[in-house]
Amino acid sequence: MFYSHLMTALSTPRPWPRPPVAILHRDLDRPPEKARITVAGLVLVRQRPGTAHGVVFITLEDETGIANIVVWRSIYEKFRRAVVAGRALRVTGQIQRESGVAHVIAEQVEDISWMLDRLAQPNATPPARG
Template identity: 65%
Template structure:
């Protein structure tokens, strides 16, 4: 049986700021974050804005996707299970958001993770 992989061996999104460190960059700084999509919200009163909540191993990140960016990255915003978002830090009423400039679907990394652990999963079967 192969040894279990430790977290550093997992596929990782390239050069992303962990969510628990989002308080460090100054307002307006350009950052990249990545995480599993927990929630997508498109309130009728938001004038086409989509709110996405991402989660990494350290916490959650609120992402604001304006209509123009949504049109450019529609497929990733709608279908992505794991996203990498590059954008600007915005703080409002004590809440930190990342205002998206680019959205990349990196869900393939999840598929890689499953493939890495298939021998382990097979060993769990009776």
């Protein structure tokens, strides 16, 4: 019984728990330079190179691609817990493009890991889309 319930839960596709107003990563080429946007996704990589003077670089992934996040020291200090511990983040900031690569310069960082925990519940209703 448990096994069949588990297999059903694993094989049933669930919609990605997209937070309200988050742009898909595949669409990061659409907003104009310096537009204020929100992205959300799973944290793939956090980097804090010693040569970056306290800047943290985060790579987020959603179901459509990746987003590169730049977190300046002052923003890191303000949202430290989310930046360090979040498994999934929602980041709001300005989009910046250089050499064909888009970066989001973080202004606000929110830990949305609770959405992942909710997906693990067998009969959970996905969070509402905004």
